[in-house]
Amino acid sequence: MVITWYGNACLGIETRERGEESKSLIFFPQDKTSRSHAMEERAAIVVVPQDVKPNEGVFAIIGPGEYELAGFSIYAVPANISGSFGAAVKIHVENMNVLWLPALPTRPLSDKEFDDIGEIDIFLLPLNQEKNGKYISPDAATAVSLMNAVEPKLTIPFAREEKTMRDFFEEAGVKNAETLDKFSIRKKDLPEELQIIHLKV
Template sequence: MVITWFGLSSFKISSGNLTLVTDPFSKDVGLTPPRVQTDIAVISNVNNPAYNNRESLGGDETFVVDGPGEYDVKGLFMRGIPASGDETSKTNGFDYTTIYSIRMEDIKIGFLGSIKQKELTDSQLEDLGEVDILFVPVGGHGVSSAEQAVTMVNQIEPHIVIPTHFWQKGVKMQSDKIESFLKEIGSKAAPMEKLTLKKSELAEKENEIIVLASQR
């Protein structure tokens, strides 16, 4: 599995011949939108251009998942789970925010998208199940804060944590810097261009923080 970051909560996750993209953003956020051929896209907020630029997905053949439910596409199983977003924004609320449990290459991914909660509910934790790799927003303001992110990390106890939604040059949305999250969770991590890993490598990792460098 290979994971690269475009910015905000948009990632490309590749496994063999299968590619998944999360939360493709529009130019409105201040970055050049990613344009990538992808088999599957998951969108956490259908009403917000920061997460729902379908024009960048490279064709009509992309299967788009944009809400709660269970999906089995090309051998990749996904579960969309309702979650709370920013109550002050008309484009980001309980009805429009979805977090995802994704099984890919026998690796279990938890993608928390644009969630803004102090902690996960028992129901959400049950639906997420065991998580190998957790993508969690940490920048505060319109998404969960560093402190809230640490709470959710401790609830889930994944092998690997990939923070999202921290301050990024060019982004118009206000976010705290990654250092706030690293200090809160008690870790140091230098940004890397991409993460490449195998299922067999996960057993030796526990709450390992991986900070990816934006490809935008």
């Protein structure tokens, strides 16, 4: 599995089974001038807010539900996280569980939400909160607290400002993190202890 960050809440996941063409899913694709557009054009699945029209011929997830498509098992868990997309998205692919949130929750997740999310291998963690249609940067301890509660093996944070990203790494105690263009991972290579990955746009 290969994970790429395209900026803001837009990330892509690409998977390839032996002897088959790669299949991809993209979260919150950006406008057609962005770097994410090429991946959106070939994606089997997009996760988008209800007010965004996806490309023709692509399967769009616009809210809570369960979906099985193109090698991805997807559970969009109802959660009051973001005004534009009311769900946390859990994906099972290549025998790994990936969690993506559109924005950092403005309140702690409930016990039921944690139960629905279940065990997570890779957490795509937003560092910005959405309030009244605008994105703000709470203190980094909020994101670190959520990460610790989810207990993933790997975390890939994303933010709208570089300072927010730096503050998170400092709060998490990570120094001199290697910055990657994309991140490749297989089930057998998951770490025993939490590892935080720094992707660049």
